Amino acid sequence: MSAAIELRRVSKVYGSGATEVRALWEVDLSVEDGELVAVMGPSGSGKSTLLTIAGTLEDPTAGDVVVAGQGLAQLSRQDGARLRRRSIGYVFQNYNLLAGLTAVENVALPLELDGVRMKAARAAAMEVLDRLGLAERAARYPDELSGGESQRVAIARAVAGDRRLLLADEPTGALDSLSGEAVMRLLRRAGDDGVAGIVVTHDARMASWADRVVFLRDGRLVDQTAPAPGPESLLAPEASA
Numbered sequence: 001m002s003a004a005i006e007l008r009r010v011s012k013v014y015g016s017g018a019t020e021v022r023a024l025w026e027v028d029l030s031v032e033d034g035e036l037v038a039v040m041g042p043s044g045s046g047k048s049t050l051l052t053i054a055g056t057l058e059d060p061t062a063g064d065v066v067v068a069g070q071g072l073a074q075l076s077r078q079d080g081a082r083l084r085r086r087s088i089g090y091v092f093q094n095y096n097l098l099a100g101l102t103a104v105e106n107v108a109l110p111l112e113l114d115g116v117r118m119k120a121a122r123a124a125a126m127e128v129l130d131r132l133g134l135a136e137r138a139a140r141y142p143d144e145l146s147g148g149e150s151q152r153v154a155i156a157r158a159v160a161g162d163r164r165l166l167l168a169d170e171p172t173g174a175l176d177s178l179s180g181e182a183v184m185r186l187l188r189r190a191g192d193d194g195v196a197g198i199v200v201t202h203d204a205r206m207a208s209w210a211d212r213v214v215f216l217r218d219g220r221l222v223d224q225t226a227p228a229p230g231p232e233s234l235l236a237p238e239a240s241a
């Protein structure tokens with residue numbers, strides 16, 4: 001196995017002087033291909049900052065981010081942008097589906113923006129929607145979908161194409177527990193295909209789906225544990241060894 005992403009002594013400081021905030025401080029985190037890591041911690045502890053830096057949407061103040069063996073600081077802006085578009089899928093808290101596009105068009109859009117021809121992009125999008133049990137919803141617009149369906153479309157959009165890393169910020173926050181579990185199951189299933197995942201959650205039940213839980217406090221990574229016994233780990237005795 002190799003690391004899909006590594007954060008090496010990553011710090012992020014906002015502001016300066018009296019208003020300085022150390023959102024992250026010397027965080028080391030490595031996530032292997034196929035591994036799902038849950039990030040927990042109090043409000044303001046740096047969870048969203050960690051995701052935006054892992055997603056290369058923001059640069060760290062200090063430290064290195066290495067995606068699929070490539071140090072981002074060494075890449076040109078253009079190569080960095082390409083790596084971001086091709087390798088990383090994001091699931092945002094509020095789904096961020098475009099209201100004027102159908103479900104399948106939303107899923108296909110990032111591929112089309114990345115130069116895949118429309119027909120091929122739509123076919124790839126349909127395949128993922130089908131895998132997520134949404135084939136019959138493909139032609140619907142976001143306002144014709146339930147919350148759980150919208151969330152699954154957002155996940156389909158994040159996994160379509162050849163992603164290596166999925167980043168999800170509270171993907172189950174707005175969902176009832178059954179839909180939330182379904183979302184976590186999808187993230188796990190992506191892991192079975194070798195895709196790494198980092199998921200921010202406040203919910204210990206959701207975190208129990210992860211291979212590993214890391215805790216942030218005041219921007220520092222304070223602890224790493226195997227999750228409490230949950231639906232998966234009960235079936236995997238080695239997880240408690």
Ligand SMILES: Nc1ncnc2c1ncn2[C@@H]1O[C@H](COP(=O)(O)OP(=O)(O)OP(=O)(O)O)[C@@H](O)[C@H]1O
Nearest residue numbers: 014015021022023042043044045046047048049050
């Ligand atoms: N753009 C910014 N400018 C200044 N400070 C920021 C900025 N973004 C985040 N911060 C600060 O950095 C710290 C970490 O914020 P972050 O959003 O990462 O926390 P979080 O753990 O995700 O919180 P929550 O659970 O409430 O979403 C907080 O003190 C926050 O106020």
